[in-house]
Amino acid sequence: MSKFRRIVLPKTPEILIPVDSAEAITEPSADSFGAIVDPSRLTEAAPAPSDLDAALAALAPAAPVPAANYPKLTSQFLLAGKALFTVTNPRGDHFTFKVRKVTSDWPKGSGIMTTSYFVSVKSPGGMYPYRYIGLLNSETGGVKCTGKSEFIPGTTEYNVAAWACGTVIKTKNLPDGYNIEHAGACGRCGKTLTDPESIELGIGPECRKVMGI
Ligand SMILES: [Zn+2]
Numbered sequence: 001m002s003k004f005r006r007i008v009l010p011k012t013p014e015i016l017i018p019v020d021s022a023e024a025i026t027e028p029s030a031d032s033f034g035a036i037v038d039p040s041r042l043t044e045a046a047p048a049p050s051d052l053d054a055a056l057a058a059l060a061p062a063a064p065v066p067a068a069n070y071p072k073l074t075s076q077f078l079l080a081g082k083a084l085f086t087v088t089n090p091r092g093d094h095f096t097f098k099v100r101k102v103t104s105d106w107p108k109g110s111g112i113m114t115t116s117y118f119v120s121v122k123s124p125g126g127m128y129p130y131r132y133i134g135l136l137n138s139e140t141g142g143v144k145c146t147g148k149s150e151f152i153p154g155t156t157e158y159n160v161a162a163w164a165c166g167t168v169i170k171t172k173n174l175p176d177g178y179n180i181e182h183a184g185a186c187g188r189c190g191k192t193l194t195d196p197e198s199i200e201l202g203i204g205p206e207c208r209k210v211m212g213i
Contacts, residue, residue: 028053068173071180075169076213077202079117079138080187088165090177095160096122098130119165121157133161141169142151162211 077083081101088094090104098120106114117136124128134145143162151157164180166172174180182202189207198204203213 077187083187084183141166
């Protein structure tokens with residue numbers, strides 16, 4: 001017959017989870033259009049957790065991850081030549097941008113053909129319906145201002161354009177309530193889109209054939 005001895009197990013230690021700071025970093029603010037740039041800045045500015053914090057966080061149950069919300073538009077659309085797209089925020093503010101592809105002999109007379117992507121924004125007050133913002137880098141999605149730029153970094157037009165281009169080129173997740181959609185015209189030739197497949201892609205049937213999509 002077995003004998004039993006009573007032992008007392010130590011209590012499970014209390015675990016502190018830094019809930020407030022985590023929420024402050026991931027929740028995008030809907031205050032202004034400029035705020036859509038803020039979450040990344042907050043992430044960069046947040047202090048690095050100590051080793052103890054990291055260890056405690058690892059023990060904590062994982063927070064539910066919201067479903068990914070990638071832009072429907074692709075870099076193929078954005079760089080197709082005559083891409084027209086609209087960016088909206090949860091408050092209903094919206095901007096319409098154009099990315100125009102120009103291949104030309106640059107510097108002039110050099111015989112070197114250079115492709116540039118000009119980003120402009122639909123905005124009243126200029127000579128034309130679209131006002132120039134800058135040059136789009138087709139690899140990074142960054143927008144570089146030049147001497148003729150009418151909007152510089154820090155203006156809402158520039159910030160939203162650079163954020164939207166970077167989001168599409170790098171296929172980044174969109175915060176809740178934000179949308180980047182084509183404006184109903186083929187990204188390559190500018191004709192109005194009619195059939196569902198074209199509307200989804202933002203590129204018409206003829207142009208899809210040419211582009212091999
Ligand atoms: Zn087309």
